Amino acid sequence: xxxxxxxxxxxxxxxxxxxxxxxxxxxxxxxxxxxxxxxxxxxxxxxxxxxxxxxxxxxxxxxxxxxxxxxxxxxxxxxxxxxxxxxxxxxxxxxxxxxxxxxxxxxxxxxxxxxxxxxxxxxxxxxxxxxxx
Numbered sequence: 845x846x847x848x849x850x851x852x853x854x855x856x857x858x859x860x861x862x863x864x865x866x867x868x869x870x871x872x873x874x875x876x877x878x879x880x881x882x883x884x885x886x887x888x889x890x891x892x893x894x895x896x897x898x899x900x901x902x903x904x905x906x907x908x909x910x911x912x913x914x915x916x917x918x919x920x921x922x923x924x925x926x927x928x929x930x931x932x933x934x935x936x937x938x939x940x941x942x943x944x945x946x947x948x949x950x951x952x953x954x955x956x957x958x959x960x961x962x963x964x965x966x967x968x969x970x971x972x973x974x975x976x977x
Contacts, residue, residue, distance in 0.1 A: 847910045857915055860908035864901045871898040 875894030882889060915921035 847907075847914050850907070851911060851914055851918070851920075857908045857912035859919075860904050860911055863903035864908060867897060867900040867904060871901070906915065 874897045876889050876964050878893040879887065880887075880892035912921065
């Protein structure tokens with residue numbers, strides 16, 4: 845329900861992922877800023893600021909996954925795994941079709957595929973026995 849509402853408002857999975865990566869950078873920035881701007885408070889306060897902002901990243905990643913799942917079901921994901929598979933299969937089929945095309949024969953001649961080599965028949969095989977003495 846919340847994910848659907850966010851999607852209707854225009855929030856996409858890419859937005860949530862970007863917010864998650866941004867919050868990772870902000871975590872380091874908040875920690876360094878707190879450490880330098882408040883010298884009398886010590887490392888503990890800087891750590892608390894870093895942890896506070898750092899807790900946002902997993903939330904944004906979770907929202908990104910939920911939105912991505914909704915977008916796949918809704919069909920609004922810009923490039924789904926299914927599209928990549930279909931494109932790959934289509935290119936493979938096109939390659940197979942291109943390779944299997946027979947070069948047009950010249951007028952008056954016919955093109956025949958080369959015969960495949962067959963396995964030797966049982967009668968043409970030779971057997972060798974080993975005498976252990």
